[in-house]
Amino acid sequence: MTSDAMLAVEGLDVSFGQLRGRIKVLDGVSFAIAPGEVLGLVGESGSGKSVTALALMALLGEQGRIDAGQILFEGRDLAGLSPAEMLQIRGRAISMIFQEPTTSLNPVLPVGFQIAEVLIAHLGMGRTEALRQAASLMKQVGIPAAAERVGDYPHQMSGGMRQRVMIAMAIACRPRLLIADEPTTALDVTMQAQILRLIKELQTREGMAVLMITHDLGVIARVAHRVAVMYAGQIVESGPVRDIFRQPRHPYTRMLLRSIPRVGRRQTRLRAIAGTTPSAAAMPSACRFHPRCPDAIAICRSQAPALETTEDRQVRCWRADDSGLISQEAG
Amino acid sequence: MSAPLLEVRDLAKSFESGGGLLGRRSGARLQAVRGVSFDLAPGETLGLVGESGCGKTTVARMVVGLIAPSDGRIVFDGVETASAGHVDRAAMRGKVQIVFQDPYTSLNPRLRVAEIIAEPLLNLGVSRQEAQRRVAELMATVGLQPEHMSRFPHAFSGGQRQRIGIARALAPRPRLIVCDEAVSALDVSIQAQILNLLADIQRDFALTLLFISHNLAVVRHLCHRIAVMYLGQIVELAGETQLFEAPLHPYTQALIAAVPEPDPDWAPAVAELAGDLPDPSNPPAGCAFHARCPRAQEDCRQVMPVLRELAPGHHVRCHYPG
Amino acid sequence: MTISAGEEPVEPVAAPALWSARQDFWFRFRHNRNAVIGALLVGFVLAVALTARIFAPYSFSDTSLIDSWTPPSAEHWLGTDSLGRDILSRIMVGCQVSLLLAVTVLAVTLAIGTALGTAAAYLGGWLDTAVMRTADIIFAFPDLILAILLTAVLGSGIVTVMIALSLVSWPGIARLARSLVLSLRTELFVDAAVVAGTPAYKIMLRHLLPNIVAPLIIRASVGVGFVVTGEATLSFLGIGIQEPTPSLGGMIRDGLVALRTDPYLALSASAALAVMIIGFNLLGDGFRDLLDPRIRDR
Numbered sequence: 001m002t003s004d005a006m007l008a009v010e011g012l013d014v015s016f017g018q019l020r021g022r023i024k025v026l027d028g029v030s031f032a033i034a035p036g037e038v039l040g041l042v043g044e045s046g047s048g049k050s051v052t053a054l055a056l057m058a059l060l061g062e063q064g065r066i067d068a069g070q071i072l073f074e075g076r077d078l079a080g081l082s083p084a085e086m087l088q089i090r091g092r093a094i095s096m097i098f099q100e101p102t103t104s105l106n107p108v109l110p111v112g113f114q115i116a117e118v119l120i121a122h123l124g125m126g127r128t129e130a131l132r133q134a135a136s137l138m139k140q141v142g143i144p145a146a147a148e149r150v151g152d153y154p155h156q157m158s159g160g161m162r163q164r165v166m167i168a169m170a171i172a173c174r175p176r177l178l179i180a181d182e183p184t185t186a187l188d189v190t191m192q193a194q195i196l197r198l199i200k201e202l203q204t205r206e207g208m209a210v211l212m213i214t215h216d217l218g219v220i221a222r223v224a225h226r227v228a229v230m231y232a233g234q235i236v237e238s239g240p241v242r243d244i245f246r247q248p249r250h251p252y253t254r255m256l257l258r259s260i261p262r263v264g265r266r267q268t269r270l271r272a273i274a275g276t277t278p279s280a281a282a283m284p285s286a287c288r289f290h291p292r293c294p295d296a297i298a299i300c301r302s303q304a305p306a307l308e309t310t311e312d313r314q315v316r317c318w319r320a321d322d323s324g325l326i327s328q329e330a331g
Numbered sequence: 332m333s334a335p336l337l338e339v340r341d342l343a344k345s346f347e348s349g350g351g352l353l354g355r356r357s358g359a360r361l362q363a364v365r366g367v368s369f370d371l372a373p374g375e376t377l378g379l380v381g382e383s384g385c386g387k388t389t390v391a392r393m394v395v396g397l398i399a400p401s402d403g404r405i406v407f408d409g410v411e412t413a414s415a416g417h418v419d420r421a422a423m424r425g426k427v428q429i430v431f432q433d434p435y436t437s438l439n440p441r442l443r444v445a446e447i448i449a450e451p452l453l454n455l456g457v458s459r460q461e462a463q464r465r466v467a468e469l470m471a472t473v474g475l476q477p478e479h480m481s482r483f484p485h486a487f488s489g490g491q492r493q494r495i496g497i498a499r500a501l502a503p504r505p506r507l508i509v510c511d512e513a514v515s516a517l518d519v520s521i522q523a524q525i526l527n528l529l530a531d532i533q534r535d536f537a538l539t540l541l542f543i544s545h546n547l548a549v550v551r552h553l554c555h556r557i558a559v560m561y562l563g564q565i566v567e568l569a570g571e572t573q574l575f576e577a578p579l580h581p582y583t584q585a586l587i588a589a590v591p592e593p594d595p596d597w598a599p600a601v602a603e604l605a606g607d608l609p610d611p612s613n614p615p616a617g618c619a620f621h622a623r624c625p626r627a628q629e630d631c632r633q634v635m636p637v638l639r640e641l642a643p644g645h646h647v648r649c650h651y652p653g
Numbered sequence: 654m655t656i657s658a659g660e661e662p663v664e665p666v667a668a669p670a671l672w673s674a675r676q677d678f679w680f681r682f683r684h685n686r687n688a689v690i691g692a693l694l695v696g697f698v699l700a701v702a703l704t705a706r707i708f709a710p711y712s713f714s715d716t717s718l719i720d721s722w723t724p725p726s727a728e729h730w731l732g733t734d735s736l737g738r739d740i741l742s743r744i745m746v747g748c749q750v751s752l753l754l755a756v757t758v759l760a761v762t763l764a765i766g767t768a769l770g771t772a773a774a775y776l777g778g779w780l781d782t783a784v785m786r787t788a789d790i791i792f793a794f795p796d797l798i799l800a801i802l803l804t805a806v807l808g809s810g811i812v813t814v815m816i817a818l819s820l821v822s823w824p825g826i827a828r829l830a831r832s833l834v835l836s837l838r839t840e841l842f843v844d845a846a847v848v849a850g851t852p853a854y855k856i857m858l859r860h861l862l863p864n865i866v867a868p869l870i871i872r873a874s875v876g877v878g879f880v881v882t883g884e885a886t887l888s889f890l891g892i893g894i895q896e897p898t899p900s901l902g903g904m905i906r907d908g909l910v911a912l913r914t915d916p917y918l919a920l921s922a923s924a925a926l927a928v929m930i931i932g933f934n935l936l937g938d939g940f941r942d943l944l945d946p947r948i949r950d951r
Contacts, residue, residue, distance in 0.1 A: 044518040045489075158607050159383075188382035189545065193589040193603040215519060218591030242595045259523035261552035263590045264597070266571065269530070270552065272523035276488045395848050424850045437841035441863040451849035499845065 005032035005072075006209050007056075007177055012069035012079075014048075014055050016280075022065075023280045025051050027233045029069070030307065033177065038203060038210040040224030040241070042217060046277040047230040049213045053179050055079075056211075057096055058086045073177070092122045095170035099182035101162035105154040111165045112138070112150030118172045137168040142198055160191035164198070171202060178203075179211045184219065196222055217260060221245060229253050232278055232288040239313035249315040251293050251327035287318070294326040295319055334409065336539050337371035337394065337507060342403035343563075344389050361612045363389040365563035366403070368638075371507070376533065376540040378554035380547060382586075384611050385560040387543045391511045394541060395429045396420045408506065425455050425503035432512035434492035438484040444470075444495055445480035451503040469498040473528060490521035494528065501532060509541045514549060526553060547590050551575055556644075559583045562609060562619040565638060568646040579641060579652035581624050601625075618650065626651050681943055688939025691874075694932025698748060705749040709742035714897040722915040732917040734907060740918055743899035744925050750894060751901055751929065754811065755880040758818045759873055765819075766826025767869060771857050773827070774834035785831070788824035796821040797886065804892040814893045818883050822876065829872055833865040867944040874937030878930040885926055901926045 014026035026048045033039045043049040054060050056071055056078065071078040073094065078086070090096075098104045106114060115137055116130035125133065131150060138146035141164040154162055163183060170178055180199065184192035200223050203210050212224055220227050221241060228238035229250065237250040248254045258271040275292040278284055286304045290296040299318050307316045319325060344364040364386040371377050379387045392398050394405060396418045405413035410422045428451070431437035438447055448469055449462040457465070467477035473494040484492055493513065500508050510529065514522040530553065533540055544550050550557055551571060558568040559582065567580040578584045588599040606623040609615055615622055621631040631650055638648045682688050710730075717737035725732045731740035773784040791799070800817035807813045837843065838861065846856050887893030888902030896903070901922050908919025 044520060160607055188608065189547070189589045190382060190585060190604045191607070193591075193599070194605070196591070197603065216591070217519075217593035221593050221595045221597065222591040245593065245595055256520060257593060259520050260593055261523075261526070261548040262592060263548045263551055263575065263587060264592055266551050266575075270523040270526055272527055273520040274524075276490060276521065277518070392844075397844055397847060420847075420850070427848075429845070429848050431841045431845065433841055437845055439842040439846075439860050439864070442859070450846065450851060454850035454852075496845075499849070503849075 004034065006035045006074060007033040007211075008070075008072040009052075009056070010070045010072070012052070012055060012071065013067040014051055014060065015065055015067050016060075017063045017065065024067075024283075025064075025233055025280050026055065028307070029230075029233075029235055031228045031235060031238060033209050033211060035176070035209055036203075036207045037226065038200075038212055038224045040220035040227040041211060041213045041230060042215065042220050042227055043230035044215055044277055046232065046279065048233040049230050050181055052230075053096065053181050053211065053213055056179060057090055057094065058083070088122075091118055091170075091175075092173045093175055094177045094179065095173070095175040096179040096181065097163070097166045097170045097183050099185050101159060101166050101186070102154070104166055105162055107154055110151045110153055111157070111162075112152075115165065115169050115172055118169050122173045133172070134168070137172055138165070140202075141165075141168045141171075142194070143168075159187055160195065163187060163191075163195055167195075167198065167202070171206065171208070174206060175208065177209045177211065179213070181213045182215070183212075185214070185216070192219075199223060217245075217257065229256075232283060233280065234288060234316060235307060235314070236289065236316045237314065243313060249313070249320045250289075250317050251295050251319075251325065252289050254327045287316075295322075333373060335370035336373045336408055337541070338404075338406040339370070339390075339394070340368050340404045340406075342367040342390060342393060342405065343401050344386070344393060344398070345401045362563055362614065363611060364393070364400075365614075367560070367563070367565055368403075369558055369565065369568060371539055371541060373506070373539050374533075374537055375556065376542055376554045378542045378544065378550035378557040379560060380544055380550045380557055380586075381560035382545055382608060384562065384608050386563040386611075387560050388511055390560075391429070391509050391541065391543045394507075395427055395509050396423050425451065426505050427507045427509070428500035428503065428505040429509045429511060430493070430496050430500050430513045433516055434489045434496060435516075437496050438492055440484055443481050443483060444487075447484070447495060448480075448499045448502055451499065455503055465502065466498075469501055470495075472501065472532070473498045474524075488521075490517055490524060493517060493521075493525055497525075497528065497532070501536065504536070505538070507539045507541065509543070511543045512545070513542075515544065515546065522549070529553065547587060559586065562611060562614055564619060564648065565646070566620065566648045568638070569642075570644055573642070573645050579645070579647045580649050581626055582620050618648075678943065682939070685939045685942050687935045688943060691932050691935030691937070691939050694928055695936050698752065698929050698932055701745050702749040702752040705742075705745040709739075709745045711739040711742045713738060713743045713746045713899050715739070722911060724915070725917060731921050732915070734904070734918050735911070740904075740921055743904060744901070744921055747899040747901045747904060747922070748925060748929065750811075750898060751881050751884060751926075754815060754818075754884055754894075755877045758815055758822060758880045759876055761815075761819045762822040762826055762876075763869065763873055766823040767830045767862070767865075769823070770827035770830030771834050771861055771865075774831040775838055775857055775861060776853065781831075784827060788827055791821060791824045794821075796883065800883070800887055801890070801892060804887070809892045809895055811894050811898070814884055814887055817887070818880050821883070822880065826869070826872060826876075829868065830865060833868060834861050837861055837864055867940075871937050871941045871944065874933055874940055877933040878937075881926065881929055881933075 010030050012026055012029040013024065015022040015024045029052055031039065041049045041052065055066055058078065066079050069079065105111065112131055112134045115134035119125045119130040119133055120127065135147045135150050138149065143149060143161060143164050184195050187195060196219065199210065202208065212220065214220060224241050226239065227241050227244050228235050229252065230236065231252050237244065237248065237253050244253065245257065248257060255271065255273045259273055261267065261270060273292055278288060284291050286302050287300045290300040293300065305316050305318045307314050342364055343366055346361040346363060367390055369377065379390060381387050393400050393413060396412065399416050399418045400413055402415050404411055407423060407427060412419045412422045445463065445466050448466045452462045452465060466480055470477045470480060475491060475494055487495065514525050517525060526549065532538060542550065542554055554571055556570050557574050558565045559580065560566065561582050567574065567578065567583045574583065575587060578587060584601050585604040588601045589603055604623055609619065609622065617633045618631045618636055621627040624631065628651065636648045636650050638646045640646050641652060715738060720733050720737040721735050723729060723733045729739050729741065731744065734740055769784045773781040799821055803817040804813050807816065843856060843860055846860050884893055885902030888900040889906045893902060894900035904922035905919055908922060912919050
């Protein structure tokens with residue numbers, strides 16, 4: 001991929017171990033993020049998007065394993081690092097925020113201390129200095145009366161506030177890459193708008209790159225520069241946000257866009273995608289989307305398409321360049 | 332103008348939280364619903380939309396008879412089914428049903444799908460044989476294969492389980508189905524399938540739907556009329572086109588603007604809302620929304636506005652709508 | 654047909670059907686050490702108990718004063734006791750008696766405790782208060798004192814032992830059932846049953862009960878050990894099972910007297926008791942491992 005990419009993932013294969021044998025959950029996942037860029041990783045449940053984030057941060061757990069591929073972060077392969085080396089990177093150069101702020105924060109420690117903990121551990125700050133910095137960070141992420149709320153416990157804060165605390169913890173050491181895994185899914189829509197704006201502001205101000213993982217195409221459209229669409233453990237399409245939304249080249253992307261109801265316009269009938277996402281243990285042969293694709297032809301059932309690159313776009317489909325397809329018909 | 336199928340008048344519900352053995356001083360009163368009124372015409376789909384803590388789920392549970400109101404009345408098909416402290420479930424039996432949000436916990440994991448769907452029928456005294464026939468028919472209606480009726484819920488995906496839940500709701504041939512965030516827990520592509528299914532069954536079985544959701548786009552797609560709730564009250568009630576094209580309440584405007592459209596060139600129509608939802612156990616005086624409202628004036632802090640009909644069919648609770 | 658054109662009926666996507674649920678359970682059972690050893694021990698004891706009167710070499714009440722206190726020999730594999738009775742036969746029958754009593758008590762307490770606990774949790778109100786306060790009172794009493802008191806009132810014997818042990822055991826089960834149902838009754842499928850018009854008793858029977866069975870089974874397996882010990886204690890004190898019916902507790906008491914010179918009675922009775930209790934406890938531990946959904950997640 002591009003040599004100046006900050007993060008370049010190449011051919012990532014991840015499997016999870018079970019008593020009866022391993023199941024492959026990610027297949028040949030490849031994407032890159034340039035410094036200061038926001039890449040949206042979009043997919044439904046079972047697409048493997050969260051597993052990708054966990055693999056990047058070496059948080060797969062005992063059962064998970066990277067079977068193949070590289071994760072090049074500023075030239076270093078994260079997949080080959082020892083746990084101690086990874087500890088240096090996590091929270092410092094690469095940070096992560098999760099979906100559920102309720103369970104990601106320690107309920108028995110005040111939020112200020114949890115933020116300070118990050119500073120003490122990674123930057124070797126003293127307690128007092130760290131707490132002062134924590135208050136400053138809480139102010140930066142938009143928590144009103146931050147100085148007084150340093151001693152608050154998570155349960156004393158609303159969901160939106162807790163998520164802001166998480167973000168404060170994540171940016172404390174000024175990471176170069178922030179991984180956000182469904183950061184607003186558990187929040188109300190008015191709070192979501194605020195949090196997305198916050199992430200965008202921080203990103204522009206700090207020059208931070210962001211990997212935004214979500215199932216919500218609206219969120220992607222709002223914050224991402226580029227987007228990669230995942231289906232059944234594979235990347236099926238990627239490219240600049242505007243291009244993907246205006247002219248999607250993969251049937252799944254097209255049909256996904258067409259199946260979403262819009263606030264701006266009432267549709268008579270949604271064009272749903274038939275069938276369900278395949279489970280990791282029972283993947284269709286060849287093209288993984290073929291059982292649900294209205295444009296599937298013989299080759300789709302017999303040979304798996306590879307991810308083809310043209311300029312700044314990639315697509316994994318035999319019929320990507322065809323026209324007059326069913327999936328292209330107006331909704 | 333036919334009589335409304337459902338009439339809800341001044342519905343209110345308070346919960347006691349805390350309390351306990353040491354006394355009531357720690358118990359805070361949570362007013363989940365504070366005076367909600369609306370009508371549902373037969374064959375109509377009314378959307379009840381709002382964010383967490385607005386009371387929409389509590390309203391749904393009262394309509395269905397799961398909890399009794401603290402105040403107000405509910406009249407279904409001319410019969411009073413709920414009033415302060417009372418619920419008359421017998422009057423609703425079989426006529427009002429519900430589809431829940433979570434497809435994983437709304438089906439008993441120990442029962443076979445056939446038993447789950449047949450339950451309302453057996454309660455009505457239908458014979459086992461007839462119930463089985465009806466289960467097969469219902470499964471086909473919702474897009475499942477009747478041969479699988481002897482399987483357990485864990486064999487089905489989330490979307491399929493939701494179909495089972497819909498089949499169960501349809502079984503006793505109800506007149507009203509309450510959908511409590513029925514598609515919120517589903518993947519986007521499955522959501523579209525289920526929304527289409529709901530639209531189909533409404534048409535085919537002449538159903539009336541009360542659709543609860545936090546998702547404005549979904550609500551716009553499915554509903555004829557929509558009520559927007561904030562902190563236990565309806566702040567705006569209007570037809571679908573009116574509400575989305577010309578919302579009058581500042582909260583509605585902010586809510587619509589906050590929904591990110593899947594379109595990179597879209598930008599929000601109004602500035603986003605600051606602040607947090609207020610604590611339901613300690614609602615603000617005057618208008619519940621004044622603390623976050625861009626137009627708040629002195630009287631908004633003192634006096635609670637009432638729901639007024641500003642245009643035919645368009646009700647707003649605001650001192651300065653528009 | 655309401656299915657829109659272009660959308661076919663969806664296939665149920667069964668969980669990876671490599672193994673059925675039953676095969677899966679058996680596989681994990683085989684690989685769980687506690688479960689296997691426990692099952693073997695319990696199986697052994699059960700076999701002995703079931704066939705006691707068939708395979709016992711002698712009748713348990715045949716006395717022969719000449720042969721009292723003989724050490725293990727070809728005729729008497731474990732020797733004889735103070736009255737010349739064959740120890741092995743008495744132990745076998747003693748196991749049968751203990752097990753029968755334990756199973757009966759457990760069945761009764763499971764039935765009563767589950768019913769009361771479930772009803773208390775689901776129906777609440779005065780029933781809940783009544784059941785729980787009664788349980789608290791029984792908990793407050795030391796089990797043994799209660800049993801002895803009952804014996805004073807009802808007289809000694811196997812029936813009294815059963816009543817006494819049932820009385821002290823049901824509150825524990827009721828409490829467990831109650832806490833399980835308390836967390837279960839807020840589940841959506843229970844709400845669905847209410848809206849479907851299902852009466853309360855049916856909700857308890859069809860929806861609540863089947864979903865609390867697993868923890869109750871675990872509790873029951875471990876509970877057998879307690880009941881057996883309780884009975885042995887009462888018999889040891891002389892107020893439990895009466896002669897000539899052999900009981901392990903009684904045999905330990907008899908054997909204690911002659912422990913220095915003829916230890917075989919006390920030792921073998923103790924060993925038999927130990928095997929039974931350890932077996933059930935291990936089986937209970939094994940069940941807990943197998944039935945705990947968190948451990949089950951791969």
